[in-house]
Amino acid sequence: MALKIHQEKKIIHEMPAGGELYLNVLTFDSQRPGPVTYIQSSVHGAELQGNIVIYEMMKHLKGHPFKGKVIFVPMANPFATNNRQGGHTQGRFNPLTGNNWNRNYIDLMKLKEDQVNFSLKNFIKSNIDTPWEELKKSYKKVILEMLLAHEKKLFLERGPRHNTLLNLELQKIAAQADFVLDLHTGPVATRYIYSAEYERDRVADLSFPFNLSIPNEFAGAMDEACFMPWVKLKEEMYAAGRELPIEFESYTVELGSEERISTEEALVDSNRLLHYLHLRGQLDEDVEFQKPDKQYWSLLADYKTYFAKHGxxxxxxKSPGQHIKKGDVLGRYLLANKISAELDETSIRPELIALKDGIVINHACTCGIGTGGELYQVMEEVNVF
Ligand SMILES: [Zn+2]
Structure with a gap:
């Protein structure tokens, strides 16, 4: 069967002076049965590398056989990417509300039954013996129906809310997926992934050098919003006496630094994601690429931030990806307004010393930092896969 590429432009925002912003939803349909993968990029507007990675993946899928569907939404938050101040993109927070764009998704499992027209208890009761494949299919349908019911309750009578509109739309597109990859970047960062505890061993299949294991809980992000219904189904089904797998996977994939794209790096990034699709039975042939020598992981609780003690x-x-030792000098301040005639080095140029061994994952993208600003983010208590 020949590959079919379906393109849909979903209008998500009409601007005050007119003009529309839309999502460019591209579905690569192999027309062969198989899993569905959903990939989006740039929900944080300054985090741009994912767009070029998506483009490289599309080029590969056009020429290589695969099963199922891959749905791409590049530039998933055009409002945020357009939100520029001078030469800088303020794409992390909704400027209208102050909310972080990746903390605005909906935990369907926390909504009341009448908000989503669904009762998990009743679903479990009537599906206690349903074969897993069939159960999985009908539960996916339920997830979409819940989102639609919630949207109807939330928006139809009194109008949409700017804060939730985009997030809900993206969740709806992702509702049919078996695998969700949400492509982000750090400020100045290496390559790393957030994965849920239940995916701790599986995340190694993405071949990223660094991995952070987050609890199987909801904190507002896309990956969590997508896995919560499956985590909850497993929990409740277990309580009812039946053991289910969680085949669903979702990850927040951090592709280096914001405000830049690189084709050379995108080829590696794209190969890592294509290799993952191959391991999940989607891409027929594997891809060749240089895998990292070691893959490290730590718990989110051991992902520590150094905050500025001085402005x-x-x-x-130290650079992202670099291993550090306790006692290493991580950096040095220059307190320009404390410079006096003595030019005293210790008071003008205090040092930041590492408290523990670890690996630098992120640092701030500006050197001008006030008291309490985030300087570095470091993985500590590091484990190797
Ligand atoms: Zn982000």
């Missing part, structure tokens, strides 16, 4: 300029002496 001033900060010189970063």
């Amino acid at each position: 001033g300029l900060f010189e970063f002496l």
Whole structure:
């Protein structure tokens, strides 16, 4: 069967002076039975590398046989990417409300039954013996129906809310997926992934060097919003006496630094994701690429931030991806407004010293930092896969 590529432009925002912003939803349909993967990029507007990775993946899928469907939404938050101040993209927070765009998704499992027209208890009762494949299919349908019911209750009478509109739309597109990859970047960062505890061993299949294991809980992000219904189904079914697998997987994939794209790096990024699709039975042939020598992981609780004790300029002496030792000098401040005639080094150029061994994952994208600003994010208590 020949590949079919379906393109849909979904209008998600009409601007005050007119003009529309839309989502460009591209479905690569192999027309062969198989899993559905959903991939979006740039929900945080300055985090752009995912767009070029999506483009490279599309080029590969056009020429190589695969099963099932891959749904792509590049530039998933055009409002945020357009939100520029001077030469800088303020794409992390909704400027109308202050909310973080990746903390605005909906945990369907926390909504009341009448908000989603669904009772998990009743669903479990009537499906206690339903074969898993059939159960999985009808539960996917239920997830979409719940989102639609919630949307109807939330928006139809009194109008949509800017904060939730985009997030709900993206959740609806992802509702049919077996695998969800939400492509982000850090400020100045290496390659790393957030995965749920239940996916701790599976995340190694993405071949990323660094991995953070988050609890199987909801904190507002896309990956969590997508896995919560499956985590809850497993829990409740277990309580009713039946053991189910969680085949569904979703990850937040961090592709380096914001405000830049690189084709060379995108080829590696794209190969990692294509290799994952191959391992999940979707892409027929595997792809060749250089895998990292070691893959590290730590718990989210051991992902620590160094905050600035001084306001001033900060010189970063360690790079993302670099291993650090307790006692290492991570960086040095320059407290320009404390410079006096003595030019005293210790008061003008205090150092930031590492408290523990670890690996630098992120650092701030500006050297001008006030007290309490985030300097570094470091993986500590590191494990190797
Ligand atoms: Zn992000």
